[in-house]
Amino acid sequence: MVMTASFRTNTVDAPGVLPHPLPEPSRDDIALEAIFGALSQPLRLTIIQKLLLESEQYDHACGWFGFSRPKSSLTHHFKALREAGLIRQRQYGLERRSRVRIEDLDARFPGLLDLLVARSAQP
Amino acid sequence: MVMTASFRTNTVDAPGVLPHPLPEPSRDDIALEAIFGALSQPLRLTIIQKLLLESEQYDHACGWFGFSRPKSSLTHHFKALREAGLIRQRQYGLERRSRVRIEDLDARFPGLLDLLVARSAQP
DNA sequence: CCAGAAGTACGAAGAAACTCGAACATATCG
């Protein structure tokens, strides 16, 4: 995964109230190949699924997920998800909380998120 | 992409008439991570899109696509798509023809193929 | 101010993917 697209610091949700999002690709720069590349990593797919299925209305810091991996590994994977355009990250004091960019992804690739949370048919 | 799942030589379409498919994962062994990994390569995503949008009813040999890459590279990418469960390949005399496993993919991951052929919104 | 907590940055080592040439296999056609 290489970061080539242009990045911006967007301010969608109530500027002044929420911390600014970390640099991320704009909606139109989200590429399907990058999405697929990011989601081909099992841990990263799990992160997105967990956010979609178990998060309640709020963003979650990476400690919330309960992964037993070194912190630097988690940084790496969350950054990969952010740079692919899958999550938005905001700094709240010490912790950095993530949420799925649901609106952007639904607008750009309708059906993608449904695909990720659908229980795969196991006959 | 590593090949770990069990493989079988399935015989879905009129055995005796069509050549046997090359070894491929069974429908239930198709994994989302593997799909995503395969489609994160731009050329491979193009192959699937071209098959879905431009193929008329038949399988296509890799010469049909008109890629200007060494033959060994094409072999590599078609094999990756087959091992991920995205395409089925059959040997017709000299040439090896590929088609998307539409039924299997629709059954296992509804919406996936629609996602691949949807024209991404470019405002 | 200091200690602890959350996370980053850097870098290195190993694994995996990508690209491609060269040699080989096999089917078809004249």
Add this chain to the structure above:
DNA sequence: CGATATGTTCGAGTTTCTTCGTACTTCTGG
């Protein structure tokens, strides 16, 4: 049979991931 066409296999070189330790930064709470 020999030439050609399609595609494979093998191997090497290069690049990209992945993992993780270490050191560093920054915020928060006493």
